[in-house]
Amino acid sequence: MGDIITSYENNGVFDDQKREHLSGIIKDYEKVPGSLLTVLSHAQRMFGYLPKEVLYDISTGLKTPLSIVMGVVTFYSYFSTTPKGKYTIRVCNGTACHVKGSRDILQTIQNRLKIKGGEATEDFKFSLETVSCLGACALAPVMMINDVYHGKLSSQKVNEILCQLVEN
Numbered sequence: 001m002g003d004i005i006t007s008y009e010n011n012g013v014f015d016d017q018k019r020e021h022l023s024g025i026i027k028d029y030e031k032v033p034g035s036l037l038t039v040l041s042h043a044q045r046m047f048g049y050l051p052k053e054v055l056y057d058i059s060t061g062l063k064t065p066l067s068i069v070m071g072v073v074t075f076y077s078y079f080s081t082t083p084k085g086k087y088t089i090r091v092c093n094g095t096a097c098h099v100k101g102s103r104d105i106l107q108t109i110q111n112r113l114k115i116k117g118g119e120a121t122e123d124f125k126f127s128l129e130t131v132s133c134l135g136a137c138a139l140a141p142v143m144m145i146n147d148v149y150h151g152k153l154s155s156q157k158v159n160e161i162l163c164q165l166v167e168n
Contacts (some may be wrong), residue, residue, distance in 0.1 A: 018046055022054065026061035036064055036072055042080060049080045077131070085120045085127035087165055089145050094133035096140040105141050106130060108155040114163050128167075141152075 025042045029035035039062060043054050050073055059066040073079045091097075091106045110116055113126050120127040136142045139151025143158070150161055 022046060022057070023061075024056060030061055030063070036062060036069065037076075040069075044079055049083050053082070055081075077113045077156065081123060082118075082121060085124045087125060087145050088127045088129065089143055090129045090131045090134065091117075092132075092134040092136070093130045093143065094137065094139040094140075097134075097142055102141040103132040103153055105143060105153050105158055109162070110142075112159060149164045 022043055025039055029039050032038075036058070039058055040050065043058060044050055045053060055069050055073065057068065058064075059069045061143070062069075073081060089109060091100050091102060091109065093106075097105075106117070109128060113121055113128065115121055115126065115128050117128050117130045134142050134144055134149070136149055136151060139149065141153045142149060142151040143153060144150070145165070150157075
């Protein structure tokens, strides 16, 4: 089981350090019952998403059928099988946010970044997602950028936030 990660190309995403680290994580958990979520979470943080090669290696290393691994990945919205941007923007579309203008917030972001929900910008600086609820109804309309909440939004406020991030 030493080096189970052998199918990656060295393209900047799957560098040797990440390969070694993931291999070690899988080895640490290979005999721990119920460790699939933990290993998937580590891999998601490490790679930014879960490429098919990573899922295959996790399946092999944990001796868990790939169908089970894929079932878990597709069930939890936290996991992604497509590359994400440096900044993942999640726009709430729950009732409170919808009533208070989340549609305008989403449209502002789409127009500014030239992407739709589920897409990333060409440079992978931004990803955009719509979600059912962010659990911050008192801040409606609200969005999250990575782990930071931004509430009581207007189109102007969204443009100011995006302007700061574009400069970074």
